[in-house]
Amino acid sequence: MKTLLTTLALLASTPVVADHGPTYGEHGMALFGGNDALYASHLPMFHVPHDYQVVLQIHLADPALDRAVKKRLDGKTALWTVDPEKFDLDRLQPGAPAPLQRFQADLVQGHFEQGGKTEYRSATVIIDKVWLFRKLSPEVRTRAVARYVQVGNGTQRYLIKEIDSRPDFDHIVSYRASARASTLPVTIARNGVSEPDAKALAAALNALPSAIRGTVYYYTDDLR
Template sequence: MKAPLLACVLAAGGAGAADVTYGEHGMALFGGKEALYASHLPMFHAPHDYQVILRVHVADPATDAELRKRLDGKTALWTIAPEKFELSRLAPRSAVPLRQFRADLVQGHFEQGGKTQYAASTIVVDKVLLFHKLSPERRVSDSDTYLQIGAGSQRYLVKQIDSRPDYDHIVAYRASADAPTASVTINKYGMRQPDKAELAAALHIQAQAIRGTVYFYTDDLK
């Protein structure tokens, strides 16, 4: 049985220098005028063995507005290169929750030649949408579950990482405002990225409504 999509796996408690989740937790940044989201780039080992999705905003209103405009409706990759912090502080029941952090906002991948566009920005955590500990055990799955992010017309699919090896996948698409927001499941064929037609069929929309992939990566999830 698959683990629940919304999972809090750390008990309430303090965080500090001995916390095994302390590190630099890079994230994919996506969204637009309706909202901004950050997805932690996970691995199967500490301190990065958690899949975490946040709804965020930039504390500086001018930067926030400009960033939303630049990202809106586009699939070009942006990433967050944050200061070090304990990822456990994003757990819903953390005794010392992380409300904000400083980070460079990078056009492209911050470790693969991306260019910093907004340095040392303050990122405010509005809501933790997903907090799920990854299992390091080898496991094969014949299906993929995608969590829907967003409730307006601009939405995203984020793959639940539930097997090993696996892949991290974020897809942008357009939806009607009253479309369901439930997760969707498709067949999995190894490490192949699903195409637009497969995703559209699961969502019961036309393939042209799938704008494209924001992020797809396999190397860190082998």
């Protein structure tokens, strides 16, 4: 009887794991930011479970690690990526019934699937804000302009291209804004999937070309 009661007690205390949905998988992300904040941008594709463009503001649960990573990345354009545990991507959607608040991940200098070097293993990533969450359309279509949203509220900001065509390109640009610069999206003429000229981005921002610090991430292969 004692054994039976113990077994029942253990079963009662075991959390029920919900079935995973169609967006469950390993969702790699580009990692960028600096002393103000860290950001992670999902590396999307036009097929399930990766057909979402998602940009997060994050921090690392370990304060010392958080400071160290922010210092190493601080506004720089060298590529870092996040290699996370599997999770349902749609739990990041604002208003999700069971929102994802944290996950474990390796932090990789370079691309985690293309020879990058793992610098920090099993870091706990805390989600502070969802800047962008958009489901991608698989339809083939072409737009004449590229629209960039801005991430960050201070002088260190990032431009992130909205993925709204097929084929398309994933593009993240670091730039230094003036104190009074607008935070509204900007648009520029596009030339297929070629990487836009930094001067065109600066002009759209009403900024000097030197304000563009460089490209953090540019990729086309997964968005054909």
